Amino acid sequence: MKIHIKNMVCHRCKLAVDAELKQSGYHPQQIELGEVIIEEELNTEQLEALDTRLKQLGFELIDDRKGRLVEKIKNLIIQLVHHTSDTLSINLSAYLAHQLHYEYNYLSNMFSEAEGTTIEKYYISQKIEKVKELLIYDELTLSQIAYRMGYSSVAYLSSQFKKETGLTPSHFKHIKENKRRNIEEL
Known part of the structure; x- marks a missing residue:
């Protein structure tokens, strides 16, 4: 599943997101600036929980194309x-x-x-x-x-x-x- 993340703009940001995903039990396959691919398919509840954890780190999930x-x-x-x-x-x-x-x-x-x-x-x-x-x-x-x-x-x-x-x-x-x-x- 591809996830888009706002404010992920540097190498340290990628490391922080990677650590949070792993701590949350997910398996990131690829992490780029602003974009992560994980093995799992997340439902709405899981996405909201992940968004809450990412916001504590200064990031945010992006859910619209624009x-x-x-x-x-x-x-x-x-x-x-x-x-x-x-x-x-x-x-x-x-x-x-x-x-x-x-x-x-x-x-x-x-x-x-x-x-x-x-x-x-x-x-x-x-x-x-x-x-x-x-x-x-x-x-x-x-x-x-x-x-x-x-x-x-x-x-x-x-x-x-x-x-x-x-x-x-x-x-x-x-x-x-x-x-x-x-x-x-x-």
């Missing part, structure tokens, strides 16, 4: 921004349309309706969180970060960073107080 699609969009963006070491030089709309086999306009409208924000704004917030991480680690110059994150220039990165955080990247690096938010909080 909700699952929104989670897939989020997970693809998170994967692209946070778990890919390649330079981000991709057209996001083409990437999502190709990965999900839907027209981008449909994905965009559905995402905005469900989340109250655009895919682009969500993508930018994820990129800025990754920039914060890279600034805190202090291993790359701002030019290298801009290139790696697919910005056309340091000035454009700085402008977008300030718009999102209220700080310039160099000021952020200096104070490091507004470090990072959890991916799940975006």
